[in-house]
Amino acid sequence: MTESEKMQEQQNESTDITEETELTSSEVDADKNSFEGETETTPQALDEPEVMQSEGESDNEHNDDSPNFENQTEEAIENPNGTGDSFKSDETDAVTLAENSQGEEKKPSTDAIKKLLSNKTVLIGVGIAVVALIVIGLFATHTICFHDWAEATCTEPETCNICGRTQGEPAGHNWKAATCTEPETCSVCGATQGSALGHSVSEWTVDTEASCTSTGLRHGKCTRCGETVQETIPKAKHTPGDWEVTEEAKISPSGTITPGKKARKCTVCGQVVETESFTPDISKSKMNALKKADSYLSWGAFSEQGLIEQLEFEGFSQEDAEWGVRYCGADWNEQAYKKANKYLSWGSFSHKGLVEQLVFEGFTYDQAEYGVSKTGL
Ligand SMILES: [Zn+2]
Numbered sequence: 001m002t003e004s005e006k007m008q009e010q011q012n013e014s015t016d017i018t019e020e021t022e023l024t025s026s027e028v029d030a031d032k033n034s035f036e037g038e039t040e041t042t043p044q045a046l047d048e049p050e051v052m053q054s055e056g057e058s059d060n061e062h063n064d065d066s067p068n069f070e071n072q073t074e075e076a077i078e079n080p081n082g083t084g085d086s087f088k089s090d091e092t093d094a095v096t097l098a099e100n101s102q103g104e105e106k107k108p109s110t111d112a113i114k115k116l117l118s119n120k121t122v123l124i125g126v127g128i129a130v131v132a133l134i135v136i137g138l139f140a141t142h143t144i145c146f147h148d149w150a151e152a153t154c155t156e157p158e159t160c161n162i163c164g165r166t167q168g169e170p171a172g173h174n175w176k177a178a179t180c181t182e183p184e185t186c187s188v189c190g191a192t193q194g195s196a197l198g199h200s201v202s203e204w205t206v207d208t209e210a211s212c213t214s215t216g217l218r219h220g221k222c223t224r225c226g227e228t229v230q231e232t233i234p235k236a237k238h239t240p241g242d243w244e245v246t247e248e249a250k251i252s253p254s255g256t257i258t259p260g261k262k263a264r265k266c267t268v269c270g271q272v273v274e275t276e277s278f279t280p281d282i283s284k285s286k287m288n289a290l291k292k293a294d295s296y297l298s299w300g301a302f303s304e305q306g307l308i309e310q311l312e313f314e315g316f317s318q319e320d321a322e323w324g325v326r327y328c329g330a331d332w333n334e335q336a337y338k339k340a341n342k343y344l345s346w347g348s349f350s351h352k353g354l355v356e357q358l359v360f361e362g363f364t365y366d367q368a369e370y371g372v373s374k375t376g377l
């Protein structure tokens, strides 16, 4: 508001009320014309107080006691067109001011304002709807989310229950040390890793000793957890004895060798724990001794001892003679029977006398008894 306008306002202030009242009737008439034509220019005389009224009203916003304001309100009630009129002063205040400054006044009609208003409302409505849709869309696609964070677990970071987004790091397991019977275990989720330590017993008391044929039993206290632990003692190993010939090798006088078999038995349980076949080592002198033994057996009956002595008499060494007799393949029981028959063909013998004669010839007592009995004596 310029200085001159203020001055004019002050001058008009005193006559304002009367002027307004007077104007009210003429204004109605004037307005009839001006409202019918939308952009019709209102008479200068009528317009001036109108502008003053607007300006007075602006002041009255800060001073409610102003008679101008009260008058305006009365006017609004009395005047059938007051609503529009009053609105015009309110809403187009800036417009009027602008028009006033240009010195050329144009009054927008109520219809136009209403139109503008309704257009504005529609535009605002559409705007709000679009914004609402966008916001709903953003929420629906989880582009925007008021996260509802679920606490981080051992293996999962903090996770939103709504959109599934995560933040931070997993909490990690809270490992509890492994025990005798349990592996390392997470006290939160129960996950395990590694294996249980197993009991640790340093001093065992044997309940049953293990042997090579049966397991044993022992118990002891775990030094870690104090529990009494019982366990089986595995079977003991066999104790192998010396090698024994279980089947003699056979060597024919022509030199064909059939390997023999030997075995080792456990000295505790007697079980055969190892077997082997064997071939005796043969020298020329040994083979000759064997051949000589074979030829003696072909015409006479000999005891084992008698045949060895015969070969030694022939000049073979004791070792060769024994070797030759061992592999000659003679059945000494049958030799005893043959020898008994020979004695019986030469003379009369008692059973006892013939047995003693055969033992004298080098047979064992059992061999002699077998041979004599077989003759029927
Ligand atoms: Zn979320």
Ligand SMILES: [Zn+2]
Pocket (backbone or CB within 6 Å): 154, 172, 173, 174, 186, 187, 188, 189, 190, 191
């Ligand atoms: Zn865990």
Ligand SMILES: [Zn+2]
Pocket (backbone or CB within 6 Å): 180, 198, 199, 200, 222, 223, 224, 225, 226, 227
């Ligand atoms: Zn233990």
Ligand SMILES: [Zn+2]
Pocket (backbone or CB within 6 Å): 212, 213, 237, 238, 239, 266, 267, 268, 269, 270, 271
């Ligand atoms: Zn054994």
